[in-house]
Amino acid sequence: MSLPVAVLAATFGGAASAFVPRIAHRLAVPRGTPPSSACAACETPTETWVRAGASCRCAPPPVWTIAAGTLTAGLLGTAxxxxxxxxxxxPAAVLGVLLAAIDLRCLRLPDPLVALFAAATVVPLSLGALATGEPGRPVRALMAAALTGAIYLFVALLPGGGLGLGDVKLAAVLAFTLGNAGWPAVAIGLLAPHLINGPVALSLLLTRRAxxxxxLPLGPALLAGALVALIAAG
Ligand SMILES: [Zn+2]
Structure with a gap:
């Protein structure tokens, strides 16, 4: 383990995640609606995308968002x-924090952001594998993405499956990165989100908050599960 790398990664993750709340606030809107242009609480205009810290002056500091970015990036740097x-x-981790923040707010994983996540991982991982003479890696990654996507699509089409198509797409996109790492990571990535979401759903039921x-949003658990899978299988 390289401590300086872990600290640098954590610092990047925390600093970059400070810009997430404003973007998440603007994009957490119903499907087909343009990005919000005013704070939902105090109606202050929020037309700029770049703001470090809370989404608006009236909002509390985004402690959890920055903690999530710091922890995720620090763990990746360590592993x-x-x-x-x-x-x-x-950068994918920070994009993941943004996707989770939006899903928690409005139960959506906007297609353009999932597509950006896909481009930010699939392209460099494939080029990297080709550059190091490992063409089998992207092939395995594609197979993992197709298999995971098919499983999630099957569940989403079941009556009462409780999965959205955004979840299906994100699961497939994350499976590419896990497939690039290896089949053990793919297997853990299939299980871990449900081991994370199960207790959360149960505690919400027991405390009558649901x-x-x-x-319930699945995106945050999909992302956290992929992180666990990368670290456990790495
Ligand atoms: Zn406000």
Whole structure:
């Protein structure tokens, strides 16, 4: 383990995640609606995308968002160390924090952001594997993405499956990165999100903050599960 790399990664993750709340606030709107242009609480205009800290002056400091970015990036830095893979995954991790923040707010994983996540991982990981003479890696990654996407699509099409198509797409996109790492990571990535979401759903039910029909976001658990899978199988 390289402590300086872990600290640098964590610092990047925390600093970059400070810009997430404003973007998440603007994009957490119903499907087909343009990005919000005013604070939902105090109606202050929020037309700029770039603001470090809370989404608006009236909002509390985004402690959880910055903590999530710091922890995610720090764990990746610890697990991966000084390698090109880390350079690819750190921006993806911040994008993941943004996707989770939006899903928690409005139960959506906007297609353009999932597509950006896909481009930010699939392209550099494939080029990297070709550059190091490992063409089998992107092939395995594609197979993992197709397999995971098919499983999630099957569940999403079941009556009462409780999965959105955004979840299906994100699961497939994350499976590419896990497939690039290896099949053990793919297997853990399939299980871990549900081991994370199960206790959360149960505690919400038991504390009566949700009932059986309350839709719960799966995106944050998919992202956290992929992180666990990368670290456990790395
Ligand atoms: Zn406000």
């Amino acid at each position: 991966i160390g000084p390698a090109p893979l880390l350079i690819v995954l750190l 009932d059986r029909r309350t839709p």
